[in-house]
Amino acid sequence: MSRAYLYSLVEETVLMEPPTHFIPSLEGKALYGMKQVGHFWWLHLLGILEGLGFTSCKVDMSLYVFWRDKTIIAIWIHIDDGVITSSFPTEIKQFCKAICGNLEIKWLDNMKQIMGLECAFGEGEVTISLTRLTNNILDAYPRRIFQHDSPLLPILKTTSSVKGFIMEATPFRSVVGSLAYLVSGLRPDLAFGVNYLARSSKALTAAHWAILDYLMGYLLKT
Template sequence: MSTSTNTTGNTITYILVYVDDIIVTGNDNHRIQTVLHSFAARFSIKGPVDLHYFLGIQVTRTDSGVRLSQQKYINDRLYKANMTDAKPIATPLPTTPKLKLDSASPLQDATQYRSVVGSLQYLAFTRPDISYAVGRFSQFMHKPTGDHWQAAKRVLRYLSGTRSHVIFLHKKTPLTLHAFSDADWAGDTDDYVSTNGYIIYLGQNPISWSSNK
């Protein structure tokens, strides 16, 4: 992902480029059109349209803001894992027992586990509620066990019941930053390394989040 920002006085223009997907936005429509015409003079591009999808993220405008959703992506992942009709569950992971490196026997074929965890990493772009679980699963990619696979399928069951959850970016919100953070000090019984997590809001809008060991 490449990002460029241009600021002239009170006019701000943002350009986001990923391979052949481009977003041009800002607070001045005339400047946006100038940038688009400049691109069209140099490259063969499709006519500009309002943003609906970008990298698999569905964008829906409303009078009060913008909804970011990956519901279609969730549906595709559930279908691929043969869990379209999976019974929903209320939480991504139980609080106990914690997953361990050597819990249960290693999977004979870890391909599906790694595929599911990779897709969950991408899904965490709009689903901070699964960030911790995805971080845990990623620690076992080299040698996943049956317990790790069952835990990954539990997250898919959780997503089955929360497909409509979205990130909503409010149009009118105070431009104040605030954050929440927490840490599980030396909570990993495999190596006693800590896990920390945070989420940052601009007014009502979540703009950054992470869960890392």
């Protein structure tokens, strides 16, 4: 889905400080970076889908279901990525035509990946992999790393109470956030190290970067 958040309408006043010498216009639309943008987008998408007869699941609000007689259509959408399935393929085509009047969507016949997960369909089975996402995280890491056999425990024994100069935390948090997504997917072996590092991001020191280097070295080897 192209430019998902920019479709959302803002129904309340949001105060922002623009860059110097830049005179913005009053767009009345959501922008990337706003804290409320995810909620605005959900409300906008929900309104469109409800108009097409869908209801939002109470357990997973990213899941929308259309159920009429023998026809069932299920859609799962997270921001600009999602998947659709139905009891009848013709119903999917009709839905695609209906929603394209409201949103710009690129449709793929086969689901090869979703939310960073690689999907391979075989006879009676589905294989899910995080290989590509893992490689992207490793390629984007800004520091040199070496392979390690364990996630964190050996180095944590010598850094249980780290002190030092407080460092800028944005790139650190970005890497830890990406690792947290791996944990929620298929890498529970990273959970302890990621949770430990996430607690340290408010008072980040060089020692914490060393711990992250070690964890990334384990990810590189495994």
